[in-house]
Amino acid sequence: MNTDEREEVIDVTDVRRVYGGGFEAVRGITFSVGRGELFALLGTNGAGKTSTVELLEGLAAPAAGRIRVLGHDPHTERAAVRPRTGVMLQEGGFPNELTVAETIRLWAGCTSGARPATEVLDMVGLTRRSTIRVKQLSGGEKRRLDLGLALLGRPEVLFLDEPTTGLDAEGRRDTWDLVRALREEGTTVLMTTHYLEEAEALADRLAILHEGRIAASGTPAEVTAAQPSRISFELPEGFFLGDLPPLAELGVTGHETSGRTVLLRTEELQRTATALLLWADRAGVALRGLDVRSASLEEAFLRIAERETARSQGESAGHEAVNTRSNGTSTERAAA
């Protein structure tokens, strides 16, 4: 487990989780997180993120496989692990009628080496809300209180289950800053998120979960690099796909059409885009809705989800792919 280079703080081997009704939420996953690393678990709703994190937090025992956190089984050796971990569940878990300060006092009394309440309040920006009852906090404030409690004991390992869900853009940015600062100090962080830009911005490494399995893992760059770039546009009136130059000569590795919209995939974005635009220029047509982008984590994620769904359901998801893509929000990196 321990190597000279890398101390594995979280070590997960062939882990499965099966719920009472027989539903297998986690279907054999293996990964590890080194000390000081920020590891993100990505996935759609129902992919098994929370089911996995709960196992790491020691809230349940896996149906099969082995989990080690700081060298201990987090479920059976709770007492050895808990003083060194901080947890933020997906949903709060605070009595509504306690004030923010009372909630922190309760947790401080149950946490080894707790930070002073004022420090925690300051870290999560709730200083002015300390006398407010929890039920009167906004959703975002509750998330920040939860984060504050997770940080209370200066944990070596931090589990954050969708830490920014329900936060506005500014609150999310603040949380990112805080998580980055903690990582700078050497805290190991395992977080789940369905915001891909969050994983891209924060994670050293990540794994994409799909239907309880790891569909892809690596650094954000590695996961992204495995995906082709995309060009999409509307075919001008009176033109057909066959009027384009031979796609293989443009370096296109795959294409899809949906109505008049054409989507091309390529490993050589610059060459393909140049050739396409030169063709349009010569033909004197405007390519409406032209969208040229190198692969982002979001693209990768959608492709992987799509591929896995197609694999498990045995049906083509081509049209859906184009529609999903046009809803995408990732920034354009390449323009011709």
Next chain:
Amino acid sequence: MSTHTSMGTGAAAAGRTRGSSGGDSGHDGRGSRGGRSGGRLGGGGTTSPGRLRALARAELTLLIRTKSVIVTAVLVPLALPFSIRPALDEVDLKAQGLTIGPVLLTSAIGFSFLFAVYTSLVTVFAARREELVLKRLRTGELKDAEILAGTALPALCTGLAQSVLVAVGCTVLLDLPAPPAPHLAVLGLLTGLVLSTALAALTASLSRTVESAQVTALPLVFVSMLGSGMTVPLEVLPEKVSAVCELLPLSPAIRLVRGGWTGELSGYETLESVAVAGFWIVLALWAVRRWFRWDPRR
């Protein structure tokens, strides 16, 4: 917004404190981090009593803030026994060798078990589960038993305080002599409180919501009121019925408490009561361990 700036400085503060706490790597970092604790618990590590106290304190705050719980927990057990007094006057207690004082006192203590402890804890356990408080607490350093005990502590103290209060009240108002066998009364009180708590945890686990928990709690309340000697002394019931009733979960506790004041419980009867109570406590604690629900029922 102020939020932004304060969180920003917070992140910086995190860096400073961590840096000044003497290293952040490895297991040996713990000692120094512990040394920087808020000081309340000293030494950095938490202790079981410390954790229990923190949780019980929060629960006490919540108890005081929930008016409906206060009413059932405090007023009902104090008012009910006196409402059954007219009924008791109808029964020929003397024929059974009973006097009104110990009968009324045991009723009051029995109602304390049921309302100050049992029903209010059914609500509390169900509410904390549905609010995800129990799940959240389980991610921390508290052991499962500490979570249950700490949550139950304020209600247990209420029950205990009421019992002492009615004992003093009955002694003064009904000229009740000092109990000839106080150890039996104490034993009865403790078994009753422990069992009421464990049964409350189980009942909460059978309830889907806080509202339905109040209904789920009713059967045990009725069975205990009628069959455990709280409203009607078991002595006045037909022998076969009372023999069965003595096996109900809260019957031995009531019998021991009464025995403490009458001094008329034989060694064999005492042993029998302790055995029945012990059986129920072991069974209930085992069942809680096995079936208590920490996550909401969805």
